[in-house]
Amino acid sequence: MAAGGVDKFSVLLPTYNERENLPLVVWLLARTFQESGNNYEIIIIDDGSPDGTQDIAKQLEKIYGSDKILLRPRARKLGLGTAYIHGMKHATGNFIVIMDADLSHHPKFIPEFIRKQKEGNFDIVSGTRYKGNGGVYGWDLKRKLISRGANFITQVLLRPGASDLTGSFRLYRKEVLEKLMEKCVSKGYVFQMEMIVRARQLGYTIGEVPISFVDRVYGESKLGGNEIVSFLKGLLTLFATT
Amino acid sequence: IRLSRLLSPQVAMTKLGQWLCGLALLGSAWAALALAPPELQLSAPFRQALLPLPVYLLVAFGCYSLATVGYRLATFNDCEEAAAELQEHISAARADLLQRGLCF
Numbered sequence: 003m004a005a006g007g008v009d010k011f012s013v014l015l016p017t018y019n020e021r022e023n024l025p026l027v028v029w030l031l032a033r034t035f036q037e038s039g040n041n042y043e044i045i046i047i048d049d050g051s052p053d054g055t056q057d058i059a060k061q062l063e064k065i066y067g068s069d070k071i072l073l074r075p076r077a078r079k080l081g082l083g084t085a086y087i088h089g090m091k092h093a094t095g096n097f098i099v100i101m102d103a104d105l106s107h108h109p110k111f112i113p114e115f116i117r118k119q120k121e122g123n124f125d126i127v128s129g130t131r132y133k134g135n136g137g138v139y140g141w142d143l144k145r146k147l148i149s150r151g152a153n154f155i156t157q158v159l160l161r162p163g164a165s166d167l168t169g170s171f172r173l174y175r176k177e178v179l180e181k182l183m184e185k186c187v188s189k190g191y192v193f194q195m196e197m198i199v200r201a202r203q204l205g206y207t208i209g210e211v212p213i214s215f216v217d218r219v220y221g222e223s224k225l226g227g228n229e230i231v232s233f234l235k236g237l238l239t240l241f242a243t244t
Numbered sequence: 245i246r247l248s249r250l251l252s253p254q255v256a257m258t259k260l261g262q263w264l265c266g267l268a269l270l271g272s273a274w275a276a277l278a279l280a281p282p283e284l285q286l287s288a289p290f291r292q293a294l295l296p297l298p299v300y301l302l303v304a305f306g307c308y309s310l311a312t313v314g315y316r317l318a319t320f321n322d323c324e325e326a327a328a329e330l331q332e333h334i335s336a337a338r339a340d341l342l343q344r345g346l347c348f
Contacts, residue, residue, distance in 0.1 A: 025346055029337040058346075065344050137321025150316045154309065160259055182346060203256070214326035242260040 009062050010041040011116070012095030012176070015103045016085035017046060021053045023104050028062050028071065034109040040116065041114045046094055048075040048083045083193055087183050090176070098174045107171040111213045115173040118209045125178045125206035128164055128198065129171035129213035136166075136212030152233060160199055167195040171213055178206055192231070194235025199244050274298065 013031055017024055028044060035042040044066075046059045056075055063071040074092050076085070090098065099115070101107040107129070115127040130136050130151060141149070156167055168191045174182075181204065188196045201208060257265070278295055338348070 025341050025348070026334055026337045030333060043262055058348075061346050065341075065346060105334075108333075109327065109332060132316070132320075135321060137323045137326075139323040139327040141320075143317075146320050147313075147317055149315050150320065154313050154316070158309075214321075214323035216323060216327050216330050239257075242258060244258055 009042055009097060009116075010043070010095035010128075011097045011099055011112070011173075012089075012093035013042065013044045013099040013101065013112075014086055014089040014093070016045050016046060016082055016089070017048045017051060017055050017059075017103045018079060019051045019053045019055060020048075020103045021051070021055045021058050024058055025062055026053055026105060026122050026204070028066070030109040031112075032066055032070070034112055038113040038116070040113075041095075043070055043072055043093070043095060045072045045074055045089045047074070047089045049079040049085070050075065052199065072234070081189065083183065083186065083189070086179070090180060090183070093176065096176050098176050098179050100174070100179075101171045106200075106215050106217060107213065108216070110210060111171065112173070114211050118211050119173055122209050123163050124209035125175050126198075126201055127173040127209045127211055128166060129169050130164070130166035131169060131213060132165045133210060133213050134212035136214065138215045138217065140217030142196070142230070148230070152230075152237075156195065156237060159237065160195075162195075162198055163202055164198050165210060167198050169213075170194050171215075188236050188239070189232075190236070191233050192240065195236070196240060196244075199240055203244060207217045 015024070015027065020027075024046070031042070031044055046062075047181075048055050048059060056073070059071070059075075063073055072092055074089060076088065097116075097119070099112055101109075103166050111129060115129070115181050118124065119127045131138055132150075138146070138149075153165075153167070156162070157165075160167075178201070182200055185200050185204075186196045188194060190195065198208065274294070274297065278291075342348070
């Protein structure tokens with residue numbers, strides 16, 4: 003429990019060139035938490051974005067208060083894993099929410115994560131695009147096929163006990179995330195997969211909540227041959243080492 | 245590899261290890277039955293089914309995979325409403341933030 007025995011939720015938002023989306027995400031987060039009555043803070047970890055993301059983050063800090071918006075930038079692009087570690091050092095909540103800052107994840111699901119967590123006393127609640135009424139918007143057939151195919155191979159090889167391993171919209175107990183960050187070594191998609199696999203190894207419980215993933219409103223997504231190859235390499239590494 | 249190490253939770257087998265063990269087990273059982281000397285052989289119908297069994301299983305798994313991925317692809321939810329709702333929320337957010345003094 004956080005100080006006072008009440009739950010507090012720290013949202014980690016690693017950003018890179020999210021000047022357009024950041025204020026919108028923060029607005030949605032603030033509104034969601036205000037409506038649900040939960041105590042929260044938003045930690046923005048910007049990796050030296052050249053598009054003025056930090057300027058707009060400072061404006062948001064003025065609007066919402068520096069107790070709610072914490073700016074913890076870094077000098078250059080250093081990767082997602084280290085961004086989480088950096089962000090957690092400054093988190094005062096007892097739960098951590100990780101999500102994308104580009105509006106593909108909608109904060110409205112966070113109260114459902116919280117509800118699910120309480121329901122089963124889960125260590126981790128993972129948003130899934132593949133179960134229930136979870137899904138995606140803005141993907142063509144090829145993208146969906148790659149997604150389902152990759153997930154199928156992952157399920158066969160790793161039998162992870164979670165339906166969506168590459169998803170990055172999750173709620174963690176703070177101490178669980180800290181423990182997992184110590185152990186995980188991969189990058190990119192595989193990093194998110196490794197977190198779930200290691201969590202299972204360590205005996206943590208995982209609940210799932212269907213979410214909708216709305217592919218990039220602004221900017222482009224990339225899923226090239228390189229990404230697929232590195233995904234397969236990472237998957238095989240996990241297969242052989244966990 | 246001692247059995248106690250295999251069973252202890254701290255040093256569980258890797259997934260690769262589990263697959264190799266499983267394949268070794270099934271493979272040796274199949275080989276033993278397939279290569280048994282004439283006195284110990286099973287009756288002819290069983291042997292006829294046994295010998296190509298690994299290939300049958302592989303093909304069956306292949307079909308299962310295609311069917312499963314195909315089904316999941318076909319039933320992949322399209323979140324039209326979520327996208328529409330997001331657009332509304334974006335408009336509301338922009339309006340409210342402008343009011344609060346944000347310079348986009």
